[in-house]
Each structure stands twice: as C-alpha cells, then as structure tokens.
Amino acid sequence: MTQTPSAKPRKTASTAAGARKAGRGPAKTDMAGIAAVDGGADVEQRIYQSVFDGVLNQRLPPGTKLPEPALCSLFGVSRAVVRKVLQRLEHDRIVELRPNRGAVVAAPTPEETRKIFEARRALEAALVELAVQRHSGKDIEELHALLHQEEEAMANAYQPAWAQTARNFHLRVAALGGNPILLAYLTELISRCSLIVALYEPAGNAACEHEEHCDIVDAISKGDAKRAVAAMNAHLVGLEERICLERPSSVKTLAQMLNLA
Amino acid sequence: MTQTPSAKPRKTASTAAGARKAGRGPAKTDMAGIAAVDGGADVEQRIYQSVFDGVLNQRLPPGTKLPEPALCSLFGVSRAVVRKVLQRLEHDRIVELRPNRGAVVAAPTPEETRKIFEARRALEAALVELAVQRHSGKDIEELHALLHQEEEAMANAYQPAWAQTARNFHLRVAALGGNPILLAYLTELISRCSLIVALYEPAGNAACEHEEHCDIVDAISKGDAKRAVAAMNAHLVGLEERICLERPSSVKTLAQMLNLA
DNA sequence: ATTCTTCAAATCGTCGACGATTTTATGAGC
DNA sequence: GCTCATAAAATCGTCGACGATTTGAAGAAT
Numbered sequence: 062m063t064q065t066p067s068a069k070p071r072k073t074a075s076t077a078a079g080a081r082k083a084g085r086g087p088a089k090t091d092m093a094g095i096a097a098v099d100g101g102a103d104v105e106q107r108i109y110q111s112v113f114d115g116v117l118n119q120r121l122p123p124g125t126k127l128p129e130p131a132l133c134s135l136f137g138v139s140r141a142v143v144r145k146v147l148q149r150l151e152h153d154r155i156v157e158l159r160p161n162r163g164a165v166v167a168a169p170t171p172e173e174t175r176k177i178f179e180a181r182r183a184l185e186a187a188l189v190e191l192a193v194q195r196h197s198g199k200d201i202e203e204l205h206a207l208l209h210q211e212e213e214a215m216a217n218a219y220q221p222a223w224a225q226t227a228r229n230f231h232l233r234v235a236a237l238g239g240n241p242i243l244l245a246y247l248t249e250l251i252s253r254c255s256l257i258v259a260l261y262e263p264a265g266n267a268a269c270e271h272e273e274h275c276d277i278v279d280a281i282s283k284g285d286a287k288r289a290v291a292a293m294n295a296h297l298v299g300l301e302e303r304i305c306l307e308r309p310s311s312v313k314t315l316a317q318m319l320n321l322a
Numbered sequence: 323m324t325q326t327p328s329a330k331p332r333k334t335a336s337t338a339a340g341a342r343k344a345g346r347g348p349a350k351t352d353m354a355g356i357a358a359v360d361g362g363a364d365v366e367q368r369i370y371q372s373v374f375d376g377v378l379n380q381r382l383p384p385g386t387k388l389p390e391p392a393l394c395s396l397f398g399v400s401r402a403v404v405r406k407v408l409q410r411l412e413h414d415r416i417v418e419l420r421p422n423r424g425a426v427v428a429a430p431t432p433e434e435t436r437k438i439f440e441a442r443r444a445l446e447a448a449l450v451e452l453a454v455q456r457h458s459g460k461d462i463e464e465l466h467a468l469l470h471q472e473e474e475a476m477a478n479a480y481q482p483a484w485a486q487t488a489r490n491f492h493l494r495v496a497a498l499g500g501n502p503i504l505l506a507y508l509t510e511l512i513s514r515c516s517l518i519v520a521l522y523e524p525a526g527n528a529a530c531e532h533e534e535h536c537d538i539v540d541a542i543s544k545g546d547a548k549r550a551v552a553a554m555n556a557h558l559v560g561l562e563e564r565i566c567l568e569r570p571s572s573v574k575t576l577a578q579m580l581n582l583a
Numbered sequence: 584a585t586t587c588t589t590c591a592a593a594t595c596g597t598c599g600a601c602g603a604t605t606t607t608a609t610g611a612g613c
Numbered sequence: 614g615c616t617c618a619t620a621a622a623a624t625c626g627t628c629g630a631c632g633a634t635t636t637g638a639a640g641a642a643t
Contacts, residue, residue: 187444
C-alpha cells in the first residue's frame with residue numbers, strides 16, 4: 062500500500078505505432094557504453110544487491126513482504142525479471158517464496174541458526190586446512206592488509222562497514238583454500254550468517270573478533286594447521302555465542318527500506 | 323465480457339497447483355485420483371527429473387543442447403515454466419545457461435572434477451564425523467539394510483541401478499549427521515559426481531565399492547570417528563582414481579534421450 | 584573450389600494479459 | 614461489541630507475443 066503510481070517503465074510503446082525499440086532485450090543499447098555496466102545492463106544484479114543490502118543493514122526485517130508489482134515499479138522492469146531475481150534470492154535463502162502467497166524476507170529460526178553455524182564451522186575448518194597447505198607469502202601479506210582495514214573499520218564504529226570487512230576477511234581466507242565449490246558454499250553461508258548477526262548481534266565485540274582474526278592469520282602463516290583450524294573454530298563458536306535474541310522493528314515503505322526514492 | 327465461466331484452456335484444471343519444491347503442501351485429492359502425483363501435479367519436478375535422469379543415464383551427453391521450445395512441446399507447458407526449471411538445473415550445475423545461446427548439458431572439465439571430489443571429501447568427512455556422534459542403533463540397522471540392497475543391485479549388473487543404491491547409501495550416511503544444510507550441499511555434489519562417474523566410470527568396481535561401504539558402516543557403528551573419516555576418504559579417493567577419460571557419443575533426438583515418446 | 588557476405592530460420596529475453604488464489608475490507612447476525 | 618460470511622482488491626502462476634540475437638545455409642566474388 063501507499064504506492065505512488067507514477068513510476069512507469071521507461072519505454073513502453075506497447076501496441077501503438079513507432080515501437081522502434083520497444084522490447085528491450087539484453088542489449089545495452091550501445092550507448093557510450095560506460096553507464097551501461099551499472100545502469101541498464103545488469104538490472105538483475107542491481108535488484109538482488111538492493112534487497113541483499115537492505116536485509117543486511119536491517120532495513121528489511123525478517124518477514125517483510127516483497128510484492129512483485131512493487132519491485133517492478135521500483136526498478137522499472139517487468140515481473141519476469143523480478144521473479145527471476147526472487148528465485149535466486151530464495152535459493153540463497155535470503156527470502157522465502159511461499160506458493161501463491163508472495164516472497165518475504167527469510168527469518169531463520171534458532172534451530173536453523175545453529176545448523177547454519179555448524180555447517181559454516183565445518184566448511185571453514187576444511188578450507189582453512191587447505192589454506193595452510195596452499196598459501197603463499199604474498200597471500201599472508203594480503204591478509205595482513207585486510208587486518209589493517211579491519212582496524213580502520215573498528216575505529217569507524219559504523220557496524221555495517223565493520224561487518225563488511227569481517228566478511229571479506231573470511232572469504233579471503235577461504236579463497237586461499239583454492240576450491241571454488243567450497244568457496245561458493247561458504248559464501249552462501251556467510252551471507253546467511255551476516256543476516257543473522259546483523260539481526261541479533263549487540264554490536265560491540267569487533268575488537269574481540271579482530272584479535273581472533275589475527276590469531277588465525279598467525280597460525281596460517283606458520284603452517285600450523287591444527288592451530289589454524291582450532292582458532293577458526295573458536296572464533297566461530299564465539300561469534301555464535303555472542304548472539305542474543307532481540308529483533309528491532311520499524312514501519313517504512315519498501316522504497317525507503319531499499320534506500321531508493 | 324469474457325464469459326465462458328466453465329470453458330478452460332486445454333490442459334488446465336490442475337496445472338494451477340504450481341508448487342515449487344518437492345514438498346507439496348495443499349493436497350487436493352478430490353479429483354478421484356488421476357495419477358496426479360506423477361501425471362499433472364508438479365510438472366516442474368517432472369521436467370527436472372527427466373533431464374536429470376537423462377544426464378545420469380548417459381542419454382544426454384555433455385554439450386547436448388536443450389532448446390526451450392523443444393522442452394515446451396515435449397512436456398506441454400509454456401516457456402515460463404521450462405525456463406524456471408532450466409534455471410534450477412543451472413544452479414545445480416547440471417546444465418549450463420549461455421546468455422542468448424541456450425542451455426546445454428554441463429561438461430565438467432578434469433580440473434573441475436578434481437575440485438568437486440575435493441569438496442565432496444571435505445563435506446562427507448565432516449558429516450561422517452557428525453554421524454559417528456549422533457547415530458543411534460536403529461540408524462545402523464537401516465544402513466545394513468541399504469548394504470543388503472547394494473548386494474542385490476550388484477548381482478543385477480545394471481549400472482544405473484547400482485549407482486542409485488550407492489548414492490542412497492552416501493546420502494543416508496550424510497543424513498545421520500543431522501545437518502540439513504550440509505546435507506543439501508552434499509546432495510548437490512553427489513549429483514555432480516554421479517554425472518561424472520556415469521560418464522567416465524568403466525563400470526565394474528561395484529564389489530570393491532561395496533566393501534568400502536561396509537567398512538564405513540562398521541567404523542560408524544563402533545563409534546570410531548577417526549577410522550570412519552579415514553574409510554570415507556579412502557573410498558572417495560578410490561572412486562576418483564577409477565575414473566578414466568572416455569566419452570561415448572550418439573545421435574538421437576531429444577525425445578529419445580529423455581525417454582519420452 | 585574456397586571464402587566471405589547476406590539472408591532466412593531458429594532461439595532467447597522481456598513484456599503485457601488473463602485466470603486462480605490469497606488477502607483484506609465490508610456488512611449481517613448473535 | 615464481537616464473530617462469521619460475503620465481496621472486492623491485491624497478488625501470484627501461467628500463457629502467448631514481440632523484438633533482438635544467434636545460428637545455419639545459400640549465393641557472390643576472388
């Protein structure tokens with residue numbers, strides 16, 4: 062509701078004459094070619110990212126409905142593409158698609174949360190072990206650079222920024238494992254974890270987490286697989302334990318939540 | 323306008339079910355049973371399964387094109403639903419969706435194959451370790467039942483049947499781990515592995531694999547986590563090593579490959 | 584005869600529309 | 614005043630259609 066009905070697709074042309082370029086395919090309309098990359102080329106990614114960021118920044122609390130017509134007019138595309146994005150979001154467990162009842166932001170249950178963290182521990186343990194075997198000196202340098210970024214983000218005290226750097230760190234460590242498949246699975250899990258952490262984390266243990274990250278890098282750089290796995294496990298267990306169950310709520314329009322308009 | 327309150331498009335009346343996942347919620351069994359379960363209820367699952375089985379049984383070799391219009395007329399649905407299924411198949415890495423160029427059956431490269439098996443070893447190791455902790459006596463009985471099925475399938479000498487039982491075994495062991503997320507990931511990986519094995523396996527080592535399965539169950543039943551993980555790892559390494567690179571090819575129509583018509 | 588150009592056929596991406604289902608608003612009945 | 618039945622609105626699932634892109638083949642030039 063409260064939907065401003067003024068938004069309309071840029072070019073409908075429909076049945077009337079002069080429909081020179083009515084049906085816009087994946088063509089970038091060969092403009093200057095610059096803005097096309099982010100502007101009109103991959104609209105799907107933009108929608109996905111908007112919803113994803115909205116969920117991560119708590120503008121879209123769990124249970125928020127995401128009606129297809131609303132997203133259509135917000136992004137100026139047809140339902141076909143919106144529906145495709147929603148399917149991808151459902152697959153990544155960001156939203157839940159209830160048949161004939163629309164899409165809502167996923168609300169992980171405590172039990173689900175436990176399983177997610179358990180799965181994440183298993184994957185990160187395996188990947189850290191691979192990382193110890195396969196890392197090079199240059200990799201360690203890059204990890205140290207990331208740790209430095211974390212310190213800056215900590216000073217900033219803006220939680221989403223810190224969460225972003227922390228996520229980057231874990232993904233980078235996982236990338237050292239050299240297995241794209243496990244990395245893809247872990248990326249999915251880290252997204253879901255971030256979603257949960259963004260909801261429940263009291264926000265204020267960044268320093269503690271940063272210390273643990275440093276431990277992990279130290280163990281990897283020394284080639285101590287056992288200690289690296291143990292440090293990662295301890296870090297993840299600590300992260301899970303810091304979660305408490307409180308859920309803020311607010312009432313805004315979908316456009317506001319998506320940081321549009 | 324638009325009278326005809328009773329006239330319906332040719333094949334409707336039941337297509338509106340539209341449940342996406344395997345779990346079908348509202349069971350409207352009032353239609354006196356028209357084989358709705360397999361006939362016209364969940365068409366998407368039927369299409370998915372047809373392609374999946376076709377790939378697994380080598381009727382659909384890698385690189386086979388899957389044009390949307392062909393699938394549409396084969397299954398009597400519109401392109402929207404076919405497209406949805408193809409997206410799901412792409413996500414599960416069964417097919418590859420090239421923009422504007424159609425879908426083809428995925429052809430895993432040797433490098434990819436190595437990574438897939440590596441990921442699978444990591445996941446199954448973690449799950450077997452969980453299974454050792456959480457299994458009950460009844461679970462062991464069921465595993466023994468599965469092993470007995472394997473012996474029957476071995477005598478049958480029909481490779482797809484054996485592959486099916488072997489897959490069941492791994493999935494059942496993984497289910498004992500009690501983590502639906504890891505189980506889902508492993509299901510995906512086992513599908514991809516089966517696809518690869520179906521392509522390359524010389525077919526004839528069933529007895530050897532069965533022995534290794536027995537070892538795994540034995541270790542689990544005795545609560546020996548270390549040995550269970552080692553047995554699983556050895557089993558998977560052996561499976562990977564038995565793969566050679568030969569690829570049969572034949573020329574049939576899509577309908578024949580899908581075992582229709 | 585080979586190669587490049589040109590054209591037609593096949594196929595894909597997106598759109599608007601229609602029926603079916605769910606949700607919400609309204610009014611009768613207790 | 615509250616509850617339940619009814620109707621209207623909103624939303625979802627599917628379909629056919631249109632334009633754009635790719636593919637494959639026919640024809641001209643060297």
